[in-house]
Amino acid sequence: MSRVCTVAAVSLLAAIGFPASLVAQEMISDTTARKQPLTTWGDQLEEFEYRYSDDDEELGGWDADAFYGSDDLKVRFLTSGEYEIEEQAYETLENQLLGQVPISKFFDAKAGVRFDTPEGPDRTYAVLGVAGLAPKGWSPLKPGCG
Known part of the structure; x- marks a missing residue:
């Protein structure tokens, strides 16, 4: 049974x-x-200010970041600059268009183009970088070296 x-x-x-x-x-x-990766977007305005100095100089300043994409691939647009209000001209202007991909759990690789408008001729640069936040206890130094 x-x-x-x-x-x-x-x-x-x-x-x-x-x-x-x-x-x-x-x-x-x-x-x-x-089942596909979630696509998100966002923006961040780190700095947005009006400056008035003792010399009667008026400036507008900003530092902003916008992105669109998933965890696997993001497109980022970064901009920062200063605009002199009285002269109606940019004192500094920097724009970056970047692609961002993860290279580990904690770090991302970024690559793209940067456009600067300083005094004088405009400039264009290639941008390569690594950004991230190291986990607790991680050190690039070998044990006993730091």
Whole structure:
């Protein structure tokens, strides 16, 4: 009798578990939009100010960042500058258009183009960088060196 109960229990578990494994396999192969990485956007205005000095110089200043993308790939636009109100001219202006991809759990690689408008001719640069936040206890120095 115990053998019959064991066979019945195994059959019942197999009947419940087998369709569940098929559903799980189907969900793994599902590539609909709900399974794709979440696309987000955002902006940040770090600095937005009006400056008035003792020399009657009036400046507007800003430092901003906007992004669009997923955790796997983001496009970022960074801008900062100062605008002299009386002369109606940029004192400094820097714009960057960057692509950002993760290279580890804590660090991202960034690459793109930077446009500067200093006094004199406008300048264009290539930008390469690594940005991130190191985990607690991580050090680039070898043990005993710091």
